[in-house]
Amino acid sequence: MQxxxxxxxxxxxxxxxxxxxxxxxxxxxxxxxxxxxxxxxVLVNSLHAVHTLGDxxxxxxxxxxxxxxxxxxxxxxxxxxxxxxxxxxxxxxAWDEMARELGGSELLEAVGxxxxxxxLRVRLRPEYLHYEAMDSVATxxxxxxxxxxxxxxxxxxxxxxxxxxxxxxxGFGIAAIIALVMIFVVANAIxxxxxxxxxxxxxxxxxGAGRFFLRVPLVLEGILLxxxxxAGALALVYGLFLLLEGRLAVLPVFPPWRxxxxxxxxxxxxxxxxxxxxxxxxxxxxxxx
Amino acid sequence: xIRFSGVSRRFASTWALRDVDWEVAAGERVAVLGPSxxxxxxxxxxxxxxIPPTSGLVEVGDFVSGRTSSARRAVLRRxxxxxxxxxxxxxxxxxxxxxxxxxxxxxxWDRKQIGMxxxxxxxxxxxxxxxxxxxxxxxxxxxxxVSVARALIGxxxxxxxxxxxxxxxxxxxxxxxxxxxxxxxxxxTLVLATNDEAVAHAVGGRITRLAEGxxxxx
Numbered sequence: 001m002q003x004x005x006x007x008x009x010x011x012x013x014x015x016x017x018x019x020x021x022x023x024x025x026x027x028x029x030x031x032x033x034x035x036x037x038x039x040x041x042v043l044v045n046s047l048h049a050v051h052t053l054g055d056x057x058x059x060x061x062x063x064x065x066x067x068x069x070x071x072x073x074x075x076x077x078x079x080x081x082x083x084x085x086x087x088x089x090x091x092x093x094a095w096d097e098m099a100r101e102l103g104g105s106e107l108l109e110a111v112g113x114x115x116x117x118x119x120l121r122v123r124l125r126p127e128y129l130h131y132e133a134m135d136s137v138a139t140x141x142x143x144x145x146x147x148x149x150x151x152x153x154x155x156x157x158x159x160x161x162x163x164x165x166x167x168x169x170x171g172f173g174i175a176a177i178i179a180l181v182m183i184f185v186v187a188n189a190i191x192x193x194x195x196x197x198x199x200x201x202x203x204x205x206x207x208g209a210g211r212f213f214l215r216v217p218l219v220l221e222g223i224l225l226x227x228x229x230x231a232g233a234l235a236l237v238y239g240l241f242l243l244l245e246g247r248l249a250v251l252p253v254f255p256p257w258r259x260x261x262x263x264x265x266x267x268x269x270x271x272x273x274x275x276x277x278x279x280x281x282x283x284x285x286x287x288x289x
Numbered sequence: 290x291i292r293f294s295g296v297s298r299r300f301a302s303t304w305a306l307r308d309v310d311w312e313v314a315a316g317e318r319v320a321v322l323g324p325s326x327x328x329x330x331x332x333x334x335x336x337x338x339x340i341p342p343t344s345g346l347v348e349v350g351d352f353v354s355g356r357t358s359s360a361r362r363a364v365l366r367r368x369x370x371x372x373x374x375x376x377x378x379x380x381x382x383x384x385x386x387x388x389x390x391x392x393x394x395x396x397x398w399d400r401k402q403i404g405m406x407x408x409x410x411x412x413x414x415x416x417x418x419x420x421x422x423x424x425x426x427x428x429x430x431x432x433x434x435v436s437v438a439r440a441l442i443g444x445x446x447x448x449x450x451x452x453x454x455x456x457x458x459x460x461x462x463x464x465x466x467x468x469x470x471x472x473x474x475x476x477x478t479l480v481l482a483t484n485d486e487a488v489a490h491a492v493g494g495r496i497t498r499l500a501e502g503x504x505x506x507x
Contacts (some may be wrong), residue, residue, distance in 0.1 A: 002398035002399070002400065003393075003398050006393055006398070013381070017381060200379060203379060204390070204394065205359075205362075205363065205366075206337065206339060206366060206371060206373070206377075207366065207371070207390070207391050207394050207439075208363050208364070208365075208366035208368075208369070208394050209363060209394045210360060210363040210364075211359075213393075213394060
């Protein structure tokens with residue numbers, strides 16, 4: 001415990017001692033992290049929107065006029081493993097629904113006989129809410145004798161899938177670029193600190209300090225720097241979110257704390273990596289020739 | 290404990306040591322005496338393996354120059370008590386913290402034990418009341434005494450002291466030599482470099498004389 005406290009206090013002491021360097025690195029890191037923090041808000045809201053839209057993805061299995069109750073039950077049974085809910089809509093229900101939607105019965109009366117087919121409205125399980133899965137379920141069900149036609153808005157589903165995929169790729173791309181930027185900034189900040197502490201390290205080496213003893217406080221400095229920067233970036237984005245809340249209908253939610261924690265942990269990990277790279281030569285004492 | 294075999298050391302075009310054969314047995318007390326620039330500091334820096342010899346072999350216990358990795362050199366130094374010629378206290382921490390760091394490096398983390406050992410060593414050099422002071426607040430003599438306290442804090446097997454009495458008046462110089470002799474009495478080997486004949490004799494052991502980088506009397 002004493003050892004952990006020592007390393008932490010050394011890291012804090014280092015950040016404080018070189019506060020202008022710390023401040024510069026912090027500004028650069030907050031600037032770099034603002035991009036993924038803002039993207040996190042956009043991503044969470046996009047996923048929220050996709051989820052809401054995805055819930056509405058429905059498959060409609062139109063039945064032939066001669067389909068019996070047994071045919072219907074058999075179909076519902078076949079759909080059970082892939083669906084959350086299967087609702088039977090009879091010819092009469094479909095007729096009533098259409099009458100309601102058109103706001104009057106005059107036009108429908110003109111048609112005379114009810115031309116609408118009975119159907120099964122299928123709400124699929126979340127794992128089947130993408131084009132390939134929906135298409136294969138539709139193809140399988142369409143083979144049944146009682147089925148007239150299956151509709152699931154294939155093109156629309158395909159577009160939604162493509163949007164989610166684009167969002168994911170953009171997320172990875174931004175994350176990768178920011179990760180490199182973070183590693184670069186942290187590594188350089190720590191490298192400058194190492195240069196500033198060359199004499200200190202020389203004395204400590206002569207007192208018998210090994211690599212671990214010399215490097216750990218510096219790696220912790222990198223982690224602390226990244227944690228502060230991540231917290232700063234999130235605080236700024238949250239402030240912006242509060243300012244815009246209610247004004248922009250497209251950003252209704254702020255990322256939940258698990259996402260925020262993951263963001264901070266990822267930043268800390270990158271900080272650790274950057275500082276570890278910067279200190280990798282420390283302890284390999286330059287033996288003067 | 291220490292063996293130099295045909296050791297020479299050159300800095301740029303200047304030879305600081307030439308063809309030195311020298312030995313110090315475990316438990317011995319040795320004063321290395323010579324005028325300024327004769328190679329005393331270089332000799333001690335070779336013992337602590339801060340620098341390698343240009344030619345020849347330096348052996349300190351099981352550690353051999355040229356065959357000791359930086360990790361092993363750290364192990365060696367944790368068994369040494371070094372008093373640097375230029376003191377080298379860390380300016381951003383108090384006397385107490387400077388001494389505590391030397392203990393931490395040796396793996397001592399217990400606060401009670403650290404406090405007790407630092408108290409004893411500072412008492413020995415007459416600076417117990419200055420534990421909270423920073424190096425910038427100390428006189429040159431006080432810094433030298435803190436440096437000796439730091440060297441002794443880890444109960445070293447070998448004390449390597451480079452002119453520890455340099456900034457001291459006769460009274461404090463005698464006190465420091467006595468402190469080092471007491472540490473020797475506790476089992477440490479002592480090698481002390483000085484250009485002061487009186488200090489060398491006060492050490493009370495063998496005197497190695499250096500002149501122009503050569504051992505003239507072992």
